[in-house]
Amino acid sequence: MRIKVLCRNPDDYLRETKRDIHRVPRNYDPGLHPFEANREYVRALNATKLERVFAKPFLGSLDGHRDGVHCMCKHPRSPSVLLSGACDGEVRIWNLAKKKCMSQVQAHEGFVQGICSVPDGSSFLTCGTDKIIKQWRLSPEGLIYSDPVSTTLGKTVFQGIDHHWSANTFATSGEQVDIWEEDRSEPVRSFTWGVDSINYIKFNPVERHILGGCASDRSIILYDMRGSTPLRKVILKLRSNALAWNPMEAFVFTVANEDYNLYTFDMRNLAMPLSMHMDHVSAVMDVDYSPTGREFVSAGYDKCLRIFPVDKSHSREIYHTKRMQRVSVVRWSLDNKFIISGSDEMNLRIWKAHASEKLGALKPREKTAFNYNEKLKEKFAHHPQIRRIARHRHVPKMIYNATKELRTIKKSQKKKEANRRAHSKPGTVPMVAEKKKSIVEDVD
Amino acid sequence: MEADIENEEDIKDLSDNEDVFDEKKHNQLLDAITSLDGNKTKRFSHRTIVSKEISEFSFGKSGDDRRVKLYELVGTLKDSASHGTLKKQLKTVARRNKVLPSPLPRHQKEKIERVVAYEKTSKDLCIWDPVVEQNRKAEQLKFPLQQPSFKLQTTDGFVAKFQPRTPLELEIAALLRGSKNIPSKKKELTQAEKEALRAMNLDEAKARRAELQKHRALLSYKEAKSRWQKKIKSKNYHRHLRKERQKKEMKALEEMEKTDPDAYQEKLKQLEKERIEERMSLKHRGGSKYSQKQMIYAKYDKQARQSVQDMIQMSRELRQKTIPLADSDTESEGGVIMDKEDAANMEDSELHVVDDNPWMARPIAHTALYKKPQAFVSAVITDNVNGTVHDGEIKDDTLINSQNENILDDLDNDSNDRHENERESDITSIKTNIEEKGKYTKTRMRKGSQSKKSDLGNEELDIETILSKFDKIENSKNESSETKKRKKRKRKRKNKKGLQKEETTSQEKKKKTNEVDHEENLISEDLQRKKTLEEIEDLNYGVDSDDSQPRKGTEDTKNGETLKKNTKEVYVDPKKLFKLETKILQTSVPDVVSDDDLNDDRQRITIAQAFADDDVIEEFSREKREIRDQQKPKDINLTLPGWGDWGGEGIEPSKKKRKKFTIKAPPVPPRRDKNLGNVIISEAKDKAIASHQVSNLPFPYTSVEQFEQSIQAPIGKTWVPETAFKRLIKPAIVTRLGKIIDPIDKSQVFQNQAHTTKTRKPSKGKIIRATEKAKKSNEFDVHS
Structure with missing residues (x-):
C-alpha cells in the first residue's frame, strides 16, 4: 500500500535568513474572500472609534498677558515663534515649543491694533491706537530689542497693519489705507473710498500687489498697490471683521462676518460668494487659512474655534474649553499642524490642527496604518453608524442652545418666505440663493 | 467777449502790420482798467510776435452771434493773392479743429479708473485657473510644493553649461573649437574629411567615403555590442564568454608553441606558478568569507549554489597539472614517456582521492x-x-x-x-x-x-x-x-x-x-553531475508523464466501476433529483489515487441506512414552494355578497361580479432562487441590517451599482497586493511637522510651466492654455 502525503517545499514558507520578513502566501482571488467588504467595514468602524478616542486637540495655554489678546502674528521663518499684542499695548514673543514667553515690550499706549512681521523675520511692526507705527528688531531667539528701530507718527488712528510678502512695503488701515515703505516716514500712497474707516487690511500672499480690506461701512474693499484707486467694493448686510487670503489660490479669500457666518469669495466675482460657511452662533472675529489652502480656522464671540474645509459650508471640527472666553484672534501655524488662538481672558491656546493626529516621528508601519485607517474612514464615511460616530462632538450648553434657537429662527424665516411666495403673484417673490442674500451691493 | 475783441484786434494787427509795441502797451492799459473795477477775470496775455505761423489756441469757441467767424475773416482775404499760404493753413486748422470735451467730475473719473483696473486685474488672475484646478484635482499634494530637485546632472547638460575660465581650459577650448576633425551629429563628414575628399578625384573619393562609412558603422556596431554585452547580467553568459576566451588563449598557446618556444616556456612557467599559488591559498576552497556565505545560502539559492560550483571548478582548473601539455613537452624534449599503466594508476589514485570530496563531480x-x-x-x-x-x-x-x-x-x-x-x-x-x-x-x-x-x-x-x-x-x-x-x-x-x-x-x-x-x-538524478538544470527537469517531467498516463486510465476505470456499484446500492428516487448543471473544471491536477474503495463503500452504505426514512429533497422543495406562495401578493376580492343581487345562504355572487370587484395583484418579479434548485433566497428586507446600510446615494456617485462596487473593492493588504495597497492608501495631502509651507510662488510655478512647455510636453493642455492666457494678458497690457 502506498501512502500519499501532502508535502510542501520548505523554500515556499521558510525565510532565507533570520532577518527576513515572514513569508505570508496570499491568494488575492476575490472569490476566496467573500467577506472582504464586511471586514473592512468593521475596520473602518474601529478606526472611526479610535479617532474619537484619541481626539485630544488641546495642547496647552500660554499665559502672561495682562489684558485681552488683540492681535497675533506668526514668525515667517521660525514655526515655533509667535508674536502677540494685547489690549494694554504690550507685545510678547512666545516660543511655542517650550510654551514660554521669550520677551515682552510695552509697545503702545492703548491697544496694539495690529502687528506684522517683515518677510525675513528680522523685525516686526506694530501700530496702536496712539497713532504710532513702530518697528522693532527681533533676534532669532525671539528677543526684542527694547527700543524701536523706527517710530512713525500718523495723523489718524491705525486699525490694522500688514506687511508685503516680499518687498520692503507695508500697508496700514484706518481712515484711509496707506502704503508705506520701511525707510520712509510718509506713506507712498493713500487710498480712500467713502468716509468710513477700514478696520482690517491684508496683503494677498500670491499676487502680492493686491490687498483686501474690511471697512466699517459693512464693505469689503480690494486694492491694487500699484494703482491710484481701489479696485472694487462689495457691501454685505453686516460688517466683516477679518479677511484671509487663500495662500494656494490667488483669487480666493474668506471674510469673517458679524452675521455669524463666513463668506468665501472669488475676487473676480464679488456679486456672489463661492460659499457661505455657517456654524458659529455669534459674531466671527477672525479667520486664518491653513498653509495648504484646503481649510481655514475661524473663531469669534461664541467662545469656540471652528475648522472649515474651503468647499464645505459646515465645519468639520469645533474646539472649545470651559475657560476660553471670546476669541479675538486665531492663526494656523505655518507647518499645518497647529492652531493658536488668543482670547479675551488674556490667554493664548495651542491646538492641534487635526484633533486625533499623532505628533512626532512615526514608524513606517504606524504611518501605513494611519493612512489605511484614513482611507477606510473616507470609504465608509456614508454609512450611518460610522457617520454618527465621526460626526459626534460635545459642545457647551450655550452653543447647543444657541444653535437650536438659530435653527428655529431660520426655519420660521423659511416658512414665512415660502408662505409669501405661495400667496403672491408668481414671480414676484423670486428664489434667492442663501449665500446671495447677505450681499447688499457690488460697487464698482 | 473781450477775448474775441482781442482776437479781432490781433488779426487786424496781422493784416495791417501795425506797430507791435504800441499794441502791447494798449493791451496792458486795458488790463489795468479792467482790474480797477474789481472784476478779476483773467485774460490771456499773448506775446504777439509777427509771424506767419498762427497759433490755433487764440481762436476760441464762438457760441455768440457777435463773435467773429473764421469764414468771415478768410472771406476778406479773397482778393489778395499774397495770402494763399495763410488761407491753406486756416483751412487745415478748420478741418482739424475738434473741441475736447470738458473733463469728467472726479467721482465719475475714479469710477471708470476703478472699473478698468479691476477688469485688468481679474483678467491677470485668470492665469491661475489651470494651476488651481490642477492642485484641487491632484491625487496627492506634498507640501511644501517647491521640493528641492535631486536630479543628477547629465554629461551633456554639464558640457552645455561649461564655460572655460582658466587659461588652460581656454587653450583647450580654442584647440577643440578650431579643430577640423571634430565629428558633428548632423553632418556625415567632418571638415577635414570633406577637405580631403575635395582633394581626391571622384572614384577615389567614393571609395574612401565608403570605407570611412564602413569603418564608422563597424565602430558603432562594436560599441553597441560591447555596450549591451556589458549590460548582460547573466552569470551563465559571462561564464561562457570566459570559457571561450580561455579556449582562445589555449589555441594561442598552441600557436605559440610552434612559433615562439621561449615565450611558450614563459607562459608555462607562469601557469605553473599560478597553480602553486592556488594550491597554497584557500581562495577557491571555501576559505574566503564570501564563499562561506555562499555555502550557507546554497541551501536555498540556486545562484549561490552555482557560484559555489563555479568556484570549485575554478580551483580545480587552476590546480590541474596541464598533463597533455606536459606530455607534449616531454615528447618534444624526448624525455621520459609515461607508461599506459602508470597513467591509469595515476588517474585511479587521483580518482580515489577525489572520491572522498563530495564536490568532485567528474x-x-x-x-x-x-x-x-x-x-x-x-x-x-x-x-x-x-x-x-x-x-x-x-x-x-x-x-x-x-x-x-x-x-x-x-x-x-x-x-x-x-x-x-x-x-x-x-x-x-x-x-x-x-x-x-x-x-x-x-x-x-x-x-x-x-x-x-x-x-x-x-x-x-x-x-x-x-x-x-x-x-x-x-x-x-x-x-x-x-x-x-x-x-x-x-x-x-x-x-x-x-x-x-x-x-x-x-x-x-x-x-x-x-x-x-x-x-x-x-x-540517476545525481545532483553532483555537471548537467544543466533544464535537462534534469526535462527528464523528470518525461518520466512523470510516462508514469502518470497509464495510472490515470486505470483510475478512471476504477471510478467508473465504483460508480456503477453505488448506483446499485444507494437508494435515490431518480425523479426527485435536482436538475443541476454540471460544471467541468479544467484542472491540470490529476485525480488522487484512492485505494480504499471498500471503506468508502461501507461508509456510503451506512449513511444511506441512517437516512433511509428522510426524504429531504421532497421536504425542501415543499418548503420552498410554501415560501414562494406566501410572499406572492394575493388578489383582493371586494365583492359584497348580496349587493345589488340576491343574497343569503347558498347563494354565491355571480362570476361576473366577482371578476369585476377583484383587484388583481401586480405581477411579481421573478424570484432570485427561481432557477436555483437547492437554495432559498430570502427577499425580505432585514431590519437589523438596514440601520447599518446607506439610505441615500452619496454625492459623487451616479448609480447604486457604482457605489456598491466602490464599497466592494477592498483596500487592505489582506486582499490587495502590497504595491496596490500602497497606491490606494496614499494620503491626499502630505505635510511635515516643523516644515514651513510658503504660499504658492508665482515666479516658480510659471517658470516651471514655461520650462515644461519648452521641453516638449504637449500633453499638458491646461498649462499651454494658461501660458496662452498669460500671453493674451500681456498683449492686453500692451494695448492698454
Whole structure:
C-alpha cells in the first residue's frame, strides 16, 4: 500500500535568513474572500472609534498677558515663534515649543491694533491706537530689542497693519489705507473710498500687489498697490471683521462676518460668494487659512474655534474649553499642524490642527496604518453608524442652545418666505440663493 | 467777449502790420482798467510776435452771434493773392479743429479708473485657473510644493553649461573649437574629411567615403555590442564568454608553441606558478568569507549554489597539472614517456582521492557505473522482502533487471567502436527485446495478484526509462557520429605527430566510457553531475508523464466501476433529483489515487441506512414552494355578497361580479432562487441590517451599482497586493511637522510651466492654455 502525503517545499514558507520578513502566501482571488467588504467595514468602524478616542486637540495655554489678546502674528521663518499684542499695548514673543514667553515690550499706549512681521523675520511692526507705527528688531531667539528701530507718527488712528510678502512695503488701515515703505516716514500712497474707516487690511500672499480690506461701512474693499484707486467694493448686510487670503489660490479669500457666518469669495466675482460657511452662533472675529489652502480656522464671540474645509459650508471640527472666553484672534501655524488662538481672558491656546493626529516621528508601519485607517474612514464615511460616530462632538450648553434657537429662527424665516411666495403673484417673490442674500451691493 | 475783441484786434494787427509795441502797451492799459473795477477775470496775455505761423489756441469757441467767424475773416482775404499760404493753413486748422470735451467730475473719473483696473486685474488672475484646478484635482499634494530637485546632472547638460575660465581650459577650448576633425551629429563628414575628399578625384573619393562609412558603422556596431554585452547580467553568459576566451588563449598557446618556444616556456612557467599559488591559498576552497556565505545560502539559492560550483571548478582548473601539455613537452624534449599503466594508476589514485570530496563531480561517475546496478538490484530485493512476494518472481525480476543492465553495458561498450548503421540495428534489436520482455512482464502482471502491483510498477518504470534512454541515444546519434569523426581526425593528427597508436586507443576508450557515464547519470538524478538544470527537469517531467498516463486510465476505470456499484446500492428516487448543471473544471491536477474503495463503500452504505426514512429533497422543495406562495401578493376580492343581487345562504355572487370587484395583484418579479434548485433566497428586507446600510446615494456617485462596487473593492493588504495597497492608501495631502509651507510662488510655478512647455510636453493642455492666457494678458497690457 502506498501512502500519499501532502508535502510542501520548505523554500515556499521558510525565510532565507533570520532577518527576513515572514513569508505570508496570499491568494488575492476575490472569490476566496467573500467577506472582504464586511471586514473592512468593521475596520473602518474601529478606526472611526479610535479617532474619537484619541481626539485630544488641546495642547496647552500660554499665559502672561495682562489684558485681552488683540492681535497675533506668526514668525515667517521660525514655526515655533509667535508674536502677540494685547489690549494694554504690550507685545510678547512666545516660543511655542517650550510654551514660554521669550520677551515682552510695552509697545503702545492703548491697544496694539495690529502687528506684522517683515518677510525675513528680522523685525516686526506694530501700530496702536496712539497713532504710532513702530518697528522693532527681533533676534532669532525671539528677543526684542527694547527700543524701536523706527517710530512713525500718523495723523489718524491705525486699525490694522500688514506687511508685503516680499518687498520692503507695508500697508496700514484706518481712515484711509496707506502704503508705506520701511525707510520712509510718509506713506507712498493713500487710498480712500467713502468716509468710513477700514478696520482690517491684508496683503494677498500670491499676487502680492493686491490687498483686501474690511471697512466699517459693512464693505469689503480690494486694492491694487500699484494703482491710484481701489479696485472694487462689495457691501454685505453686516460688517466683516477679518479677511484671509487663500495662500494656494490667488483669487480666493474668506471674510469673517458679524452675521455669524463666513463668506468665501472669488475676487473676480464679488456679486456672489463661492460659499457661505455657517456654524458659529455669534459674531466671527477672525479667520486664518491653513498653509495648504484646503481649510481655514475661524473663531469669534461664541467662545469656540471652528475648522472649515474651503468647499464645505459646515465645519468639520469645533474646539472649545470651559475657560476660553471670546476669541479675538486665531492663526494656523505655518507647518499645518497647529492652531493658536488668543482670547479675551488674556490667554493664548495651542491646538492641534487635526484633533486625533499623532505628533512626532512615526514608524513606517504606524504611518501605513494611519493612512489605511484614513482611507477606510473616507470609504465608509456614508454609512450611518460610522457617520454618527465621526460626526459626534460635545459642545457647551450655550452653543447647543444657541444653535437650536438659530435653527428655529431660520426655519420660521423659511416658512414665512415660502408662505409669501405661495400667496403672491408668481414671480414676484423670486428664489434667492442663501449665500446671495447677505450681499447688499457690488460697487464698482 | 473781450477775448474775441482781442482776437479781432490781433488779426487786424496781422493784416495791417501795425506797430507791435504800441499794441502791447494798449493791451496792458486795458488790463489795468479792467482790474480797477474789481472784476478779476483773467485774460490771456499773448506775446504777439509777427509771424506767419498762427497759433490755433487764440481762436476760441464762438457760441455768440457777435463773435467773429473764421469764414468771415478768410472771406476778406479773397482778393489778395499774397495770402494763399495763410488761407491753406486756416483751412487745415478748420478741418482739424475738434473741441475736447470738458473733463469728467472726479467721482465719475475714479469710477471708470476703478472699473478698468479691476477688469485688468481679474483678467491677470485668470492665469491661475489651470494651476488651481490642477492642485484641487491632484491625487496627492506634498507640501511644501517647491521640493528641492535631486536630479543628477547629465554629461551633456554639464558640457552645455561649461564655460572655460582658466587659461588652460581656454587653450583647450580654442584647440577643440578650431579643430577640423571634430565629428558633428548632423553632418556625415567632418571638415577635414570633406577637405580631403575635395582633394581626391571622384572614384577615389567614393571609395574612401565608403570605407570611412564602413569603418564608422563597424565602430558603432562594436560599441553597441560591447555596450549591451556589458549590460548582460547573466552569470551563465559571462561564464561562457570566459570559457571561450580561455579556449582562445589555449589555441594561442598552441600557436605559440610552434612559433615562439621561449615565450611558450614563459607562459608555462607562469601557469605553473599560478597553480602553486592556488594550491597554497584557500581562495577557491571555501576559505574566503564570501564563499562561506555562499555555502550557507546554497541551501536555498540556486545562484549561490552555482557560484559555489563555479568556484570549485575554478580551483580545480587552476590546480590541474596541464598533463597533455606536459606530455607534449616531454615528447618534444624526448624525455621520459609515461607508461599506459602508470597513467591509469595515476588517474585511479587521483580518482580515489577525489572520491572522498563530495564536490568532485567528474571522477565519481567512473566508479558509479560499476556500483549502480548492484545497488539497484539489492534495493529491489529488499523491497520484495518487505512485501510478501514469492521467491521465484523475485528472481525473475532481478534477472530481468540485470539482463537489461548487461545489455546496456554491452551496448555502451561495443557501440563505440562500431559503425553507426550497425549500432542502430543493434539498438533497435535490443529495444524490441526489451519491449518483448516488458510485454511479458505485463502479461504476468495481469495474471499476478494485486498486492504485487507496486513492484511491477517499478519494473515497468525501469523498462520505460531504458526505452526513453534508447530514444535519447538515437536522437543524439548524429551528433555523436560527428564528434567521432572529429576525434578520428584528431587521432590521425596525433599519429602524424608520432604518438603510439595503442596508447591513444586506450585513452579514447576511457574518454568514451566517461561520456557514457555522463548520460547514465542523467537518469540517476545525481545532483553532483555537471548537467544543466533544464535537462534534469526535462527528464523528470518525461518520466512523470510516462508514469502518470497509464495510472490515470486505470483510475478512471476504477471510478467508473465504483460508480456503477453505488448506483446499485444507494437508494435515490431518480425523479426527485435536482436538475443541476454540471460544471467541468479544467484542472491540470490529476485525480488522487484512492485505494480504499471498500471503506468508502461501507461508509456510503451506512449513511444511506441512517437516512433511509428522510426524504429531504421532497421536504425542501415543499418548503420552498410554501415560501414562494406566501410572499406572492394575493388578489383582493371586494365583492359584497348580496349587493345589488340576491343574497343569503347558498347563494354565491355571480362570476361576473366577482371578476369585476377583484383587484388583481401586480405581477411579481421573478424570484432570485427561481432557477436555483437547492437554495432559498430570502427577499425580505432585514431590519437589523438596514440601520447599518446607506439610505441615500452619496454625492459623487451616479448609480447604486457604482457605489456598491466602490464599497466592494477592498483596500487592505489582506486582499490587495502590497504595491496596490500602497497606491490606494496614499494620503491626499502630505505635510511635515516643523516644515514651513510658503504660499504658492508665482515666479516658480510659471517658470516651471514655461520650462515644461519648452521641453516638449504637449500633453499638458491646461498649462499651454494658461501660458496662452498669460500671453493674451500681456498683449492686453500692451494695448492698454
